[in-house]
Amino acid sequence: MSKIFVDACLRKETPYTPVWMMRQAGRYLPEYMEVRAKAGNFLNLCHDPEKACEVTIQPLDIVGVDAAILFSDILVIPDEMGMDLEFIKGFGPKFNDPLETEADLDRLIGGEEAANKLTYVYETIKLLKQRLPEDKALIGFTGAPWTLATYMIEGQGTKTYNICKKMMYSNPEFLHRILRKVTDVVKYYMVKQIEAGADVVQIFDSWAAAIEPGKYDEFSWKYMVEIAEYVKEKYPEIPVIMFPKGVAAFIERGGVYGNFDVFGVDWGTPMALAKEKLGEKYVLQGNMEPCRLYSKEATTQCVEAIQNVMQGEGHIFNLGHGILPDVPVENAIHFVSECQRVSKK
Numbered sequence: 617m618s619k620i621f622v623d624a625c626l627r628k629e630t631p632y633t634p635v636w637m638m639r640q641a642g643r644y645l646p647e648y649m650e651v652r653a654k655a656g657n658f659l660n661l662c663h664d665p666e667k668a669c670e671v672t673i674q675p676l677d678i679v680g681v682d683a684a685i686l687f688s689d690i691l692v693i694p695d696e697m698g699m700d701l702e703f704i705k706g707f708g709p710k711f712n713d714p715l716e717t718e719a720d721l722d723r724l725i726g727g728e729e730a731a732n733k734l735t736y737v738y739e740t741i742k743l744l745k746q747r748l749p750e751d752k753a754l755i756g757f758t759g760a761p762w763t764l765a766t767y768m769i770e771g772q773g774t775k776t777y778n779i780c781k782k783m784m785y786s787n788p789e790f791l792h793r794i795l796r797k798v799t800d801v802v803k804y805y806m807v808k809q810i811e812a813g814a815d816v817v818q819i820f821d822s823w824a825a826a827i828e829p830g831k832y833d834e835f836s837w838k839y840m841v842e843i844a845e846y847v848k849e850k851y852p853e854i855p856v857i858m859f860p861k862g863v864a865a866f867i868e869r870g871g872v873y874g875n876f877d878v879f880g881v882d883w884g885t886p887m888a889l890a891k892e893k894l895g896e897k898y899v900l901q902g903n904m905e906p907c908r909l910y911s912k913e914a915t916t917q918c919v920e921a922i923q924n925v926m927q928g929e930g931h932i933f934n935l936g937h938g939i940l941p942d943v944p945v946e947n948a949i950h951f952v953s954e955c956q957r958v959s960k961k
């Protein structure tokens with residue numbers, strides 16, 4: 617049976633434009649909160665394939681999206697490379713041993729050996745393959761090396777990225793060594809997710825906008841492209857989605873290149889600009905401002921405007937970044953059904 621989401625990624629004819637939401641499994645769903653409470657904490661939930669599988673499927677049943685995204689986190693990668701990760705309630709992720717010296721980096725496990733430690737992720741994918749309806753696609757994912765490196769270097773989320781940027785401008789060789797090591801793990805990680813059963817993979821570069829446009833290729837995009845091209849060479853039929861958030865200036869100056877299938881458009885980038893610059897080469901995903909979900913009217917207006925630009929051509933509906941925890945579930949359901957309504961052929 618064909619999967620409408622995979623078909624759309626490959627620019628095949630579909631009955632309507634498929635839709636999913638970044639961070640669709642999570643705290644806005646009371647059913648998620650229940651499973652997380654049983655798991656004890658967020659990382660336990662990521663490590664438990666049965667429970668991770670359950671929360672992956674929740675948004676399909678409750679919200680009606682056309683694809684599932686593996687429940688995990690981008691930061692399990694540096695965690696399994698040997699860093700000490702904690703998720704602190706009300707604060708977010710924290711590495712207790714951020715990378716400061718060459719020796720800190722050399723201590724970390726690299727390559728296939730690190731990717732092999734993420735067994736719970738592959739187990740979750742295998743369970744999902746048995747339990748997902750045949751017409752729903754499963755999206756695997758990773759963080760981009762740059763976004764992962766920001767947490768590995770700063771130890772936590774940051775507003776200024778000053779520690780990473782100090783390294784970028786005063787010791788770029790060391791930053792490149794970190795990015796190289798992470799890239800080499802992620803290449804294996806992506807292929808292993810696909811071999812476990814992921815139908816599509818997405819690379820999240822959530823903190824792309826922290827890099828000035830003229831440096832973005834050097835410190836992030838080229839590593840993302842290397843990962844995408846490694847996947848496409850081994851599995852040409854598996855769609856790869858790139859999501860660099862906040863890169864309108866990089867798109868405008870013609871910086872986007874590489875062998876992948878879908879470009880995820882963030883909410884700060886006009887869909888018409890993305891279509892003009894990228895629409896011929898790549899299917900576009902996105903890009904409603906996630907806060908529009910607080911209002912059903914604002915949601916419908918935006919869904920119609922996006923549909924007017926894309927006219928169902930080479931398009932997947934999504935938010936321009938993740939859904940927030942205090943969005944009413946019924947508004948998320950409204951978004952999904954509006955996307956399906958306006959694009960029905």
Ligand code: CP3
Nearest residue numbers: 638639640641642658686687688689690708709820822938
């Ligand atoms: O439904 C899905 O999208 C799948 C699961 C998923 C999570 N994290 C679960 C999660 C995915 C794809 C991610 C990716 C992720 N994680 C990114 C890239 C995507 C993006 O939104 O930009 C980033 C930057 C992270 C790192 C991370 N994880 C942060 C900064 C935080 C804390 C902030 C927050 O949203 O709470 C997390 C925790 C996290 N990851 C939660 C979930 C459901 C919340 C944990 C909880 O249950 O309290």
